[in-house]
Amino acid sequence: MKPAAFEYVCPDTLEEALSYLDLWGDSAKILAGGQSLVPLLNMRLAQPQYIIDINRLPGLSGITRHPDTRTVEIGALVRHHQLISNPILLAHASLLSEAARYIGHIAIRSRGTIGGSIAHADPSGELPLAVTALRGHLKVRSRHSQRTIPIEDFFGGYYMTALEPNELIYAVEVLESPIRTGCAVKEFQRRHGDFALASAAAAITVDESGAVLQARVAVGGVAPNAVTCSKVEEALCGQTNNNQFSLAAELVAQHIDPPEDIQASADYRRHLAIALAAEAIDSAYERALWAKEEA
Ligand SMILES: Cc1cc2nc3c(=O)[nH]c(=O)nc-3n(C[C@H](O)[C@H](O)[C@H](O)COP(=O)(O)OP(=O)(O)OC[C@H]3O[C@@H](n4cnc5c(N)ncnc54)[C@H](O)[C@@H]3O)c2cc1C
Structure with a gap:
């Protein structure tokens, strides 16, 4: 058509x-x-x-680190493929790079933008998932005003956001990951390049002894928008043991009430979300231990 x-x-x-x-x-x-x-x-x-x-607008395509506020600002027109290889993100907010690798196909990643992906608010989108896990903020402008919206106040259901009709997103802001942080995204899709049936993102920070100091965990595809899993995060703190990670991942079930559709039953999505969260936490922890060795 x-x-x-x-x-x-x-x-x-x-x-x-x-x-x-x-x-x-x-x-x-x-x-x-x-x-x-x-x-x-x-x-x-x-x-x-x-x-x-908006493709010709200047100033929306950069990725900037602000050491004073320990934040990284990503312009709304930054393409998915740029997120994957940007050195600032790889060093300071690598969950975004990890997430972008899973988006669709190379053609999609060449053109698609972070601002578009967040504004589109697909429940299975990888960038909404990663920004949710990181408790990011959206910088939004209209002709006469500007505001910063925490991601937890931004999504309002399937494909719905808090944007007013006269507003656009001009940047996404996340806090720098602390040292000794590892990040991972895991998802299940039926065919390569499809949107995920369910997905999970984790950013784990360890202390000098290797115990979990801070955890950021979110799941996608199992609710109208990506969901942060604060109970899982709390249960992970202080842990060093993979069995405890699996037990913590089971708490994902307390945060979600997955939909049933022609693609999957609610139980199946719930099972996937827990299994993927456990995998993401394991991988992120392993990477955090590598980061500890390098620190
Ligand atoms: C075959 C295919 C497979 C895909 N697979 C995936 C996948 O696996 N995972 C995934 O996450 N995505 C996937 N996508 C979607 C892709 O990531 C898109 O790039 C993204 O969702 C939208 O970004 P965009 O820049 O293309 O936005 P556009 O398509 O240009 O816009 C999307 C929406 O956002 C609004 N918008 C755009 N920019 C702004 C802004 N700065 N401020 C306010 N509103 C804005 C537009 O008005 C529109 O409503 C896929 C797409 C296709 C076609």
Whole structure:
């Protein structure tokens, strides 16, 4: 199918883009990588009157470390493939690099952007999962204001977010991972490149003795949005033993109430989420021990 007719604009400045958004609101859609929007347009599941292409906007494509606040800021137009190999992320927020490796196929990773992926709010998206695990923030602008939204307040159900019609995401901010941190993402998909049936992300920090000092764990595909697993995180603190990790992973069940659909039963998704969380925690812990040796 072909999209319904729309008017296309490609502004050169953020101010211009925000003016269009302010003017057109709900009847406009932002175009970033196009990897979710264009299929929706082609299937006429989205029929905006206006498309605002943000690909020419300056200042949205960088990855910057701020040592004073110990944060890393990722511009909304950073592509998935850039997340995989960026040295700042590999050194200071490697969960994002790990997560981006699992997204679709190389063509998708070449065009898709972090801002688009977060704004699209797919329950199985890897970047929403990783940013949720890391308790990231979204930096959002409209023509007359700007605000920072914690990720836990951003998602509002399947494909729903707290963005107002005149707002766009201009950056994603995460705290730097502490030293001696290891990260891992695990997921189950039926075919290579498919969205995951369920997924898990873990960032584990160990102390000098190798015990877990801080854990960040989230699961995806098992609820309308990615879910942080604070009970699992608390149970992991102080542990050094893989059996204890598996017991902690079982607490994932207390955080989720998975949907049943033609792809999988609720029980199967629950089983996957627990098993994948256990695997992600094991791998992240192993990597944290390597990081400890190098520290
Ligand atoms: C075959 C295929 C397989 C895929 N597999 C996966 C997968 O395994 N995992 C996964 O996570 N994703 C997958 N995707 C989706 C891909 O990651 C998309 O790139 C991503 O979801 C959207 O990013 P985008 O930059 O392409 O956004 P677009 O498609 O351009 O936009 C998506 C939505 O976000 C809005 N938007 C875009 N940028 C902003 C912004 N800065 N501020 C506010 N709103 C904005 C748009 O208006 C639109 O509503 C797949 C896509 C395809 C076609």
